[in-house]
Amino acid sequence: MPVPLPSADPVIGGNLYPKYTTRNPIARRLVDNFLARLRALVRAAGAREIHEVGCGEGHLSMLLASDGLQLRGCDLSPDAIAAAWTGPTAGTVQFTGTWSRSGVGWPSYAASSAARSQAADSPAS
Numbered sequence: 824m825p826v827p828l829p830s831a832d833p834v835i836g837g838n839l840y841p842k843y844t845t846r847n848p849i850a851r852r853l854v855d856n857f858l859a860r861l862r863a864l865v866r867a868a869g870a871r872e873i874h875e876v877g878c879g880e881g882h883l884s885m886l887l888a889s890d891g892l893q894l895r896g897c898d899l900s901p902d903a904i905a906a907a908w909t910g911p912t913a914g915t916v917q918f919t920g921t922w923s924r925s926g927v928g929w930p931s932y933a934a935s936s937a938a939r940s941q942a943a944d945s946p947a948s
Contacts, residue, residue, distance in 0.1 A: 843882040881907030
């Protein structure tokens with residue numbers, strides 16, 4: 824059975840709260856603590872390259888890139904990727920809109936899924 828392609832509806836989702844730039848002291852402390860622990864975990868793991876899936880506007884990717892890591896970020900939202908490319912250190916991070924609901928990227932997924940499904944239905948030789 825073929826895999827249906829997603830509709831061409833705009834991507835709705837993501838984080839509408841400005842967690843990285845908020846002035847709310849409680850939210851600021853929570854975010855700062857998360858970022859400190861994440862950076863410590865990355866250092867402890869010895870990571871040198873990171874691919875952030877769902878990078879949004881790239882705040883976290885750019886922060887980790889400032890620590891000297893090689894970063895790639897991808898997101899469903901073309902608007903988020905466009906914002907990431909205009910960020911302060913965007914030249915150090917590779918941002919891509921890998922899949923979008925407009926169909927970019929999905930046809931190859933659908934084709935490979937259909938091929939797997941067809942192969943599974945074929946008698947073993």
